[in-house]
Amino acid sequence: xxxxxxxxxFLSCLQFAILNSLYSEVILKPKQVICLEKIFLNLxxxxxxxxxxxxxxxxxxxxALLFAKKNGVKFSGRISSIVIVVSPLNAxxxxxxxxxxxxxxxxxxxxxxxxxKDVVDDSEPESICDFSLSDKEKLETxxxxxxxxxxxxxxxxxxxxxxxxxxxYQENVCAIVVDEAHCILDWGKxxxxxxxxxxxxxxxxxxxxxxxxxxxxxxxxxxxxKILLDIKECGEVVGNPDRKNITYEKHFRVGSDAxxxxxxxxxxxxxxxxxxxxxxxxxxxxxxxxxxxxxNIFESVLGRNQYYPKGSMPIAENRLFAQFHSPQTTEMxxxxxxxxxxxxxxxxxxxxxxxxxxxxDIRGIRCIVxxxxxxxxxxYFQETGRAGRDGQPAIAVLYYNNRDIAKNKPGMQExxxxxxxxxxxxxxxxxxxxxxTDKKYFELVSPKHLCCGVGKLECDCCSCTx
Numbered sequence: 001x002x003x004x005x006x007x008x009x010f011l012s013c014l015q016f017a018i019l020n021s022l023y024s025e026v027i028l029k030p031k032q033v034i035c036l037e038k039i040f041l042n043l044x045x046x047x048x049x050x051x052x053x054x055x056x057x058x059x060x061x062x063x064a065l066l067f068a069k070k071n072g073v074k075f076s077g078r079i080s081s082i083v084i085v086v087s088p089l090n091a092x093x094x095x096x097x098x099x100x101x102x103x104x105x106x107x108x109x110x111x112x113x114x115x116x117k118d119v120v121d122d123s124e125p126e127s128i129c130d131f132s133l134s135d136k137e138k139l140e141t142x143x144x145x146x147x148x149x150x151x152x153x154x155x156x157x158x159x160x161x162x163x164x165x166x167x168x169y170q171e172n173v174c175a176i177v178v179d180e181a182h183c184i185l186d187w188g189k190x191x192x193x194x195x196x197x198x199x200x201x202x203x204x205x206x207x208x209x210x211x212x213x214x215x216x217x218x219x220x221x222x223x224x225x226k227i228l229l230d231i232k233e234c235g236e237v238v239g240n241p242d243r244k245n246i247t248y249e250k251h252f253r254v255g256s257d258a259x260x261x262x263x264x265x266x267x268x269x270x271x272x273x274x275x276x277x278x279x280x281x282x283x284x285x286x287x288x289x290x291x292x293x294x295x296n297i298f299e300s301v302l303g304r305n306q307y308y309p310k311g312s313m314p315i316a317e318n319r320l321f322a323q324f325h326s327p328q329t330t331e332m333x334x335x336x337x338x339x340x341x342x343x344x345x346x347x348x349x350x351x352x353x354x355x356x357x358x359x360x361d362i363r364g365i366r367c368i369v370x371x372x373x374x375x376x377x378x379x380y381f382q383e384t385g386r387a388g389r390d391g392q393p394a395i396a397v398l399y400y401n402n403r404d405i406a407k408n409k410p411g412m413q414e415x416x417x418x419x420x421x422x423x424x425x426x427x428x429x430x431x432x433x434x435x436x437t438d439k440k441y442f443e444l445v446s447p448k449h450l451c452c453g454v455g456k457l458e459c460d461c462c463s464c465t466x
Contacts, residue, residue: 009069010040016073017064022103023057031239032058035211036065039175044210044234046181046222050241051215051385056096059085059177059211063105063145066174079104082169084205085148085177086198088187093148095337097133100146108134108144110153110160129159142168151194154201164204173205181212182378184228185221199230210234215385216241216378218436240441241381241432245388248427249453250398250420253371258293264371264399265294269301272320272349276308279320279348280366281340283356285383287372291323291351294371298349308346321349324356337362354379363390370398373405377415377434393450427452 014036018024028036031049035058038045049055067081087093093109100107113130131139138144140163153160163169178184184195202210210231217225226232253260265284272279286294298321299306307318316322322336339345340362350356354374368387374380380398388394398420403409405417415434422430428451429442448455449464456464 013068052389
């Protein structure tokens with residue numbers, strides 16, 4: 001807790017940070033302020049804040065906040081503080097750099113381009129850095145206040161490791177942020193192993209605070225993240241994960257995969273045909289192997305009407321639906337993201353894999369559909385949390401069958417099976433329980449039909465009893 005004098009200084013520095021950001025009109029939420037206060041006090045923190053809460057705003061304010069702490073709020077020179085932000089996906093990094101590009105705080109990225117092929121023996125291939133989102137010379141002089149990077153850029157890449165030990169970084173790095181920290185657990189064991197070695201980065205800057213951020217983490221997840229980052233004594237800032245504007249539903253899908261896909265997607269395609277750009281913005285999370293089949297269903301139903309406005313050129317920019325997954329080029333994915341982030345988006349339905357959504361601020365998504373559940377309840381909660389980030393009503397619908405949650409399916413979490421097989425229990429409360437949520441956040445949603453599919457059956461409000 002800050003004394004009155006220190007509290008006044010913190011608030012002055014916070015005001016300096018806000019005025020030197022893109023968010024000069026922002027009103028910070030309580031837990032954003034708590035996080036920033038702990039960072040100001042040089043404390044490590046694990047922030048578990050719901051999707052849409054504004055986690056990225058926190059690390060965007062850190063460079064100016066800690067610069068003002070060191071140099072005073074009346075200093076008028078160039079802000080030299082640097083924050084290293086470890087981020088998992090190119091699309092997420094590019095989206096955040098684009099938003100910061102017009103402000104005082106300068107942002108760039110140190111990406112991974114490829115791995116060396118000339119390794120010998122059984123040694124791990126070394127990552128090679130990609131400078132497409134940065135000016136290499138400026139990067140080396142510490143010009144950028146926020147440097148986004150994949151863990152591979154800072155752990156496996158010789159250039160990245162050496163860069164972190166140079167004077168501009170040793171003197172000016174003021175904080176390490178691990179965004180989407182759940183990836184440490186999801187990917188760190190065998191997919192992207194450098195996630196499990198990020199403690200090396202933290203040790204490189206042992207005197208600066210480490211901030212790990214995620215929207216979902218059970219109690220055991222939190223402890224494991226702290227151990228892997230070697231921040232065992234860090235404090236926790238935990239928000240209410242419940243998104244009351246999202247209605248949860250689940251349905252058992254019957255028949256073969258092809259038949260069930262046809263039954264689920266045909267009515268959606270027909271709705272899109274009728275409503276075109278007025279159709280609620282919908283993300284369909286679907287296995288990559290089915291994306292093409294789903295796309296063909298929509299093409300068959302909509303025909304020439306898949307392009308808007310009527311009579312427009314038959315090109316991707318005019319199509320009402322799209323795909324978003326890893327095999328696509330960066331240019332294709334960027335074009336889709338740009339559309340989705342625009343209030344005038346022509347794209348209304350996107351067939352996507354996990355590649356879409358993590359941390360990207362798409363405000364107007366009204367519906368999230370999962371055809372087959374993710375492997376973990378944390379991933380399901382993360383992905384459904386992409387809906388309704390503007391605070392307006394949204395819906396999350398899960399379709400599953402017994403093959404999807406089979407006991408012999410590698411990696412399938414027991415919590416997901418429990419959620420899918422549940423009967424008669426509030427889906428919202430099951431989700432919150434499985435995420436070890438504090439009972440004080442278990443509130444009733446009224447009317448019940450806005451809570452979940454189970455509540456819809458029990459609801460006795462006027463619109464449900466007519």
